[in-house]
Amino acid sequence: MKENYFPQEIEKKWQNVWEETKAFKTPDESDKPKYYALSMFPYPSGKLHMGHVRNYTITDVIARFKKANGFNVLHPIGWDSFGLPAENAAMQHNADPETWTDENIAYMTKQLKMLGLSYDWDREVTTCKPDYYKWTQWLFLQLYKKGLVYKKEAAVNWCDKCGTVLANEQVIDGKCWRCDSVVEKKYLSQWFIKITDYADVLLEDLDKLPGWGENVKTMQANWIGKSKGAIFKFPVIDAPNGEKMEVPVYTTRPDTVFGITYLVVAPEYKDIEKLTTAENQQAVEEYRANARKMTEIERLSTERVKTGVPLGTHCKNPFNGEIFPLWTADYALVEYGTGAVMAVPTHDTRDYDFAKKYNLPMKVVIEDPQNPSDCSKEAYTEPGVLVNSGEFSGMSNEKAKGAITQWAVDKGFGEFKTQYRLRDWLISRQRYWGAPIPVVYCDKCGIQPVPEDQLPVMLPKDVDFKVVGKSPITTSKTFKDTVCPVCGGHAVRETDTMDTFVCSSWYYLRYSDAKNSEKCFDKDKVNHWLPVDQYVGGIEHAILHLLYSRFFTKALRDCGLLDFDEPFKNLLTQGMVLKDGSKMSKSKGNTVDPDEIFENYGADTARLFILSDSPPARDFDWSDAGVEGCYKFLNRVWRLISTNANNINLNYQLNFPLQKDNDDLVRVVHMSIKGITNDISNDFQFNTVISKYRELTNAIYDWQAKKKDLSDEDKNVLSFAIVSLIKLMSPVAVHLTEEAWHELGGEGSIHNQPWCEWDENLAKSSSITLVVQVNGKVKDKIEVDEALDQDALKEVALESPKIKALTEGKLIVKVIVVPKKLVNIVVK
């Protein structure tokens, strides 16, 4: 064995061996239990960044740990390879997005292999390839058949300079992330997926996910935004055309209906023109036109100064017969509820602001009897008792919510209503580099889905990427014109492509049967491998990807394609990788290139370091000194092994009873095995795992420093310690340990060795330190025999000279004894 550690040499060597032997191929059939470890697959942007390194290392260590513990582990990787950057690169360099993507995938694949990740490369999926997007299109058609896909006119984020809609996540502070121009709202006919049909079950099933962080679950719950309330219909008494009209409103505060003093409809409210008098027509029209022009930025910059204009008409409050005016104001949102709001200025802060500004009347209907509120300064939104509320006066407001709604239900103008904030998912994009939406528009038959046997609808190659103001796909001469599958007449293909989040909503299912050309996946295989046992990725997907994937799983279950409710059993959201306290970014110039780390220190150092300093869920601050320290540690481990290579026997036998110092080292090894195993099992605390590697290494060095010559027994103990260290480190320092294993004469790969076992009786020190406190403060520590009972411990503590001195002349009130640990003497 070489005396010095040369990571570059040994890493390359073993990477080649693993690749040639397909060392990490996962069989579908196995008598072992399955374990599915998954990292969020990367977008092939060009190069790996440290966030990738962290993500994939965490999952890799989990996969290897589970494999060593007797699981048949599925650990795949793929590419989320559709999306804007490829198309932008194509526009700038006039390259084909596919070529650009392929080159990036090739480079990043090389980097992943350099990191020593244990992927089953035979299951690789690439979403931009026809063998994958064929099935994305097929799944779209299944959802279409189920009635979960529809097309409608909607306001979308539009970047005029780029000539395309943008996803919400591509709008940063109201501006296009690419060209920085202001994003407008534009009405376009778009494709939607009816995720709202699943709002309730998506919310409820969060309770089935104890393995998810509370933060992610509350973010999803807030996003879904369930609220319970009522819908009331208010009759209009003076509609200009004499029509009998009513305005329905949604409210979560039915208890405040006696305090309504006006009603607001959104500027986009569908019946607004019919509700406006001739005198007010012009002012309302101007207000609406202005609202339409408002960009996101302007809406934000108004800082919630509320504006509005009266419509001139009035409603009657069916609860008390009062008449109140109708207004329009943009603080009412057309997409939420009914698009109309009943305003109770005394008990809603927004209504209060508006009423103050326009001098609208206010009426107190809820009070805290102990502490009557002054509603002339601010709205009172706390619980209380109803006043000025007819027969409901005196009732607690919580109780009144139900009672008042029920009253309205009985009289026929109200209903109980549950409302969600979640909106349907807009999936169409006017871009080239995505999966084409598989529908055609027939002159006679209208919208028709492409028959399944005609899939995939391939992306055309004859396109001009330099075109401005429209999707490059529309420049194809071969793509658009086609034949209607129903009547055989002329039809035009849909030129919109799907949001890349559609592609990434089912990739984890495809890994179970990645190469199937007949189906999206085999039902038995997907049911066998899923759900994912451990999913690892960034918190930035807390809502989008994770919500869409949960929806997809449920929808596909309802299509009969699989049999489980939730795709990801456990979720680990890793923190960001920082440098000097801020996020690594090219513009800040504080990035660290993984290639340089591999070259200078090797992948094992990179893996060790990225796990070492912080627990996985927290942000990780990259430091050059830290990398250096990890590199030194691996050198230290290497030296320990190489200088002892001749003394290490893989078939060591521990012959008890051991001598004291040997016994101590053996105990440290057992403690290390136990501690490391528990740390990985409980929340993947890799930072403490690595501390324990260091402690064990230090202990072996210390033990050795005391020895002059090694007896046979010593050699057995040393072998036990070092072999255990290598095995414990094998999930992290994958190359170093493999090399050491072979140099020591090990058969096969260390990565096929079973995990170390520990003896509970040896995983603790031979004596215990009794802590003696006086009035809860530590005053002495005494080495005692483990066998001593409570009375004996008490005696030992009281006998201690230090304790005697401290308790002398004082009254001992109480003595608390915690077995094997502590004695607390309470004195006065």
Next chain:
RNA sequence: GCUCCAGUGGCGGAAUCGGUAGACGCGUUGGACUUAAAAUCCAAUUGGGCGUAUAACCCAGUGCCAGUUCAAGUCUGGCCUGGAGCACCA
């Protein structure tokens, strides 16, 4: 504004059940080895009492204020600060 998370030395962080606060590392300081350096090794490193060797001791200390308890970084209540997400959702 609402929701969630976090707050421990110079720094990253550790501390199953409430039971020795600061494991492990980074950095710093001192020392050994060396012609010298690198590498390596040894020692010290929460603050103060205490600008001196050695050994020891005492006090304070986990964002702040209370509380529960023999005992609180850990539990309860109320704040403060920082971060993240949502944001006129009626």
